[in-house]
Amino acid sequence: MKHPNVTIKFLADIAGVSFSTVAKALHNDPAINIDTRRRIQKIAEEYNYRPNILAKGLRNRRTKTIGVILNDLQSPFYSEIYKAIGDVLEQKGYTMFLADSKYEEELEKKNISTMIGQGVEGLIVSSVSEASENIALLLRESVKTVFIDNRPSRDDICCVYVDHEAAASLAIRHLVASGHRNILLLNGPENLPSSQHFARGYRETLKACHIPYRDELVKFNAIDIATTTHLMDNIINGNDAVKPDDFTAIVTLSDVTAIGVYDAAMTHGFTIPGTYSVVGYDNIFSTKYLNPPLTTIHQPKEQTGVLAATLLLESIENQACNMTQIILNPELKSRASVRIIS
Amino acid sequence: MKHPNVTIKFLADIAGVSFSTVAKALHNDPAINIDTRRRIQKIAEEYNYRPNILAKGLRNRRTKTIGVILNDLQSPFYSEIYKAIGDVLEQKGYTMFLADSKYEEELEKKNISTMIGQGVEGLIVSSVSEASENIALLLRESVKTVFIDNRPSRDDICCVYVDHEAAASLAIRHLVASGHRNILLLNGPENLPSSQHFARGYRETLKACHIPYRDELVKFNAIDIATTTHLMDNIINGNDAVKPDDFTAIVTLSDVTAIGVYDAAMTHGFTIPGTYSVVGYDNIFSTKYLNPPLTTIHQPKEQTGVLAATLLLESIENQACNMTQIILNPELKSRASVRIIS
DNA sequence: TTGTAAGCGTTATCAA
DNA sequence: TTGATAACGCTTACAA
Numbered sequence: 076m077k078h079p080n081v082t083i084k085f086l087a088d089i090a091g092v093s094f095s096t097v098a099k100a101l102h103n104d105p106a107i108n109i110d111t112r113r114r115i116q117k118i119a120e121e122y123n124y125r126p127n128i129l130a131k132g133l134r135n136r137r138t139k140t141i142g143v144i145l146n147d148l149q150s151p152f153y154s155e156i157y158k159a160i161g162d163v164l165e166q167k168g169y170t171m172f173l174a175d176s177k178y179e180e181e182l183e184k185k186n187i188s189t190m191i192g193q194g195v196e197g198l199i200v201s202s203v204s205e206a207s208e209n210i211a212l213l214l215r216e217s218v219k220t221v222f223i224d225n226r227p228s229r230d231d232i233c234c235v236y237v238d239h240e241a242a243a244s245l246a247i248r249h250l251v252a253s254g255h256r257n258i259l260l261l262n263g264p265e266n267l268p269s270s271q272h273f274a275r276g277y278r279e280t281l282k283a284c285h286i287p288y289r290d291e292l293v294k295f296n297a298i299d300i301a302t303t304t305h306l307m308d309n310i311i312n313g314n315d316a317v318k319p320d321d322f323t324a325i326v327t328l329s330d331v332t333a334i335g336v337y338d339a340a341m342t343h344g345f346t347i348p349g350t351y352s353v354v355g356y357d358n359i360f361s362t363k364y365l366n367p368p369l370t371t372i373h374q375p376k377e378q379t380g381v382l383a384a385t386l387l388l389e390s391i392e393n394q395a396c397n398m399t400q401i402i403l404n405p406e407l408k409s410r411a412s413v414r415i416i417s
Numbered sequence: 418m419k420h421p422n423v424t425i426k427f428l429a430d431i432a433g434v435s436f437s438t439v440a441k442a443l444h445n446d447p448a449i450n451i452d453t454r455r456r457i458q459k460i461a462e463e464y465n466y467r468p469n470i471l472a473k474g475l476r477n478r479r480t481k482t483i484g485v486i487l488n489d490l491q492s493p494f495y496s497e498i499y500k501a502i503g504d505v506l507e508q509k510g511y512t513m514f515l516a517d518s519k520y521e522e523e524l525e526k527k528n529i530s531t532m533i534g535q536g537v538e539g540l541i542v543s544s545v546s547e548a549s550e551n552i553a554l555l556l557r558e559s560v561k562t563v564f565i566d567n568r569p570s571r572d573d574i575c576c577v578y579v580d581h582e583a584a585a586s587l588a589i590r591h592l593v594a595s596g597h598r599n600i601l602l603l604n605g606p607e608n609l610p611s612s613q614h615f616a617r618g619y620r621e622t623l624k625a626c627h628i629p630y631r632d633e634l635v636k637f638n639a640i641d642i643a644t645t646t647h648l649m650d651n652i653i654n655g656n657d658a659v660k661p662d663d664f665t666a667i668v669t670l671s672d673v674t675a676i677g678v679y680d681a682a683m684t685h686g687f688t689i690p691g692t693y694s695v696v697g698y699d700n701i702f703s704t705k706y707l708n709p710p711l712t713t714i715h716q717p718k719e720q721t722g723v724l725a726a727t728l729l730l731e732s733i734e735n736q737a738c739n740m741t742q743i744i745l746n747p748e749l750k751s752r753a754s755v756r757i758i759s
Numbered sequence: 760t761t762g763t764a765a766g767c768g769t770t771a772t773c774a775a
Numbered sequence: 776t777t778g779a780t781a782a783c784g785c786t787t788a789c790a791a
Contacts, residue, residue, distance in 0.1 A: 129674070
């Protein structure tokens with residue numbers, strides 16, 4: 076019942092023909108007698124023959140795999156993106172490697188290296204820092220890459236991203252329109268490109284609204300609930316440079332961070348939007364059902380994934396050096412976590 | 418600056434030695450003169466040499482890749498699991514293929530086939546139906562497999578899962594203890610093994626509580642918000658066999674489905690737990706912050722991923738035929754979505 | 760200490 | 776219409 080390794084050679088022995096005849100028959104080469112072809116195909120089926128992609132790839136330089144490297148596999152924001160990527164790939168017959176860089180530059184570098192070693196034909200990366208662009212740039216000749224989730228510093232690389240400055244602006248203007256002037260920014264890691272863009276949008280918009288910018292109101296931190304809760308603990312308890320009365324609203328780089336604020340609200344008994352108004356970013360699916368429903372800036376996540384994958388496959392299949400840069404627009408979802416103050 | 422293909426042969430030319438000397442030097446073979454070794458390693462570094470994994474894999478039958486096949490990449494439930502899987506793999510130097518079967522048997526089969534073709538050394542699968550076990554069983558000789566998220570029908574395969582019957586029992590008993598006797602079960606797809614186990618737990622527990630089982634109170638449906646909302650619409654509008662007054666509580670196979678009920682509550686104006694009490698399953702991270710916080714049955718997702726990956730790697734590295742079956746325990750998280758009625 | 764040669768499973772070219 | 780042969784890049788006896 077069990078056969079050691081069902082290879083072309085193995086089938087050739089069984090069929091009593093040469094292995095190259097089998098190869099041709101399996102490719103339905105019309106040069107081979109139609110009956111022999113049929114017969115061989117039948118045998119292949121019977122023995123459950125599966126071409127060895129490694130050998131194939133070695134020979135053809137094609138592996139039909141692409142790598143996706145993101146900063147947090149668990150985040151609903153990213154999962155919606157690679158869900159979409161996976162769908163496109165599946166449809167086009169590609170397989171997806173997935174790796175988590177955890178916002179760590181070293182790990183990202185390692186992931187890129189591993190994927191290239193695995194022979195991926197393309198890469199989709201949400202990079203940790205500007206530096207990582209350089210890595211990929213260095214390697215661009217060998218692997219096509221599409222960057223997502225941030226605007227690269229150079230314009231000769233392919234990317235799909237949402238304008239984070241515009242997003243921050245949307246958030247700030249909404250809060251200002253609701254009467255807020257002291258806005259705490261709970262940003263992501265400092266080296267993260269999107270953090271930087273978001274912070275710039277925050278600064279510029281405050282300026283445009285004639286509100287003085289205060290450096291201490293911008294916090295760079297890891298994007299997770301525990302870190303955020305801890306930070307809020309410190310603020311509420313007076314152990315931070317920022318005091319509880321220094322702000323009336325909070326803007327976050329991510330809905331996950333916003334949920335961290337909700338968590339702190341539960342433990343410290345402050346209320347949203349009573350004590351603090353909160354505006355998130357991403358619009359992950361559960362935010363609509365939070366208590367209170369979170370006002371947030373929507374990112375077209377599925378679209379990001381679809382576009383990135385499509386772009387990548389196109390540039391792979393056409394051997395073209397694609398430099399398309401697609402900028403998607405954020406959108407305000409006004410819900411109940413912002414209070415109007417006088 | 419750019420070199421066509423940095424292979425061992427290429428390095429050999431540069432170093433002026435034979436290619437096998439290079440191969441050995443790169444493996445730090447002590448047979449090679451230490452100076453030559455150093456020199457070659459330096460050159461390799463300089464030219465950014467990266468061994469071709471395809472060739473390596475072809476030769477060694479080792480690809481250092483494993484495949485993960487799940488039913489819904491986007492679900493926070495699964496993402497927590499493969500986050501954990503990815504962490505274990507990364508640490509052990511493996512790369513992960515990820516594929517989505519969308520609860521479709523055909524797609525699952527295709528995914529398994531693709532992964533095997535890619536030469537994965539192992540597979541972690543949350544299978545769509547009992548049938549798919551057979552597929553993998555058939556192929557067990559070639560690829561080690563660990564099943565997660567459901568109890569297989571046979572006991573000679575390796576798996577890690579939470580006892581869904583126990584979970585359903587926990588949910589039902591909690592509701593019964595709160596005075597509920599008419600409980601709607603919003604289950605998953607009918608062929609899904611976990612749906613079946615959950616339904617059995619529901620039935621058995623009702624029986625144990627001396628509550629008559631009513632077949633029409635069990636709904637098999639896709640696990641997503643839209644489907645659930647639609648179903649609830651029909652019920653509320655009287656377009657379903659089940660009428661709005663037929664039940665006072667709802668148990669769901671997944672927190673995502675529970676959120677669908679929350680969604681329906683918003684549009685139809687019924688309240689949770691006022692109109693209906695709700696108990697979810699999975700304990701995905703956002704449930705704690707919903708309005709109201711969702712009472713749910715916790716599954717140890719991270720642990721599932723870690724155990725599955727560890728088990729798999731062990732059986733790969735020891736060439737052992739591992740048949741461990743690990744059963745994890747669910748846990749009630751009592752929050753505010755269940756009302757006590759008299 | 761270094762080099763030669765065979766083989767992993769394909770594909771593709773050329774000869775029979 | 777079929778078969779022999781070389782090549783993809785690597786590992787590993789074995790020979791020099």
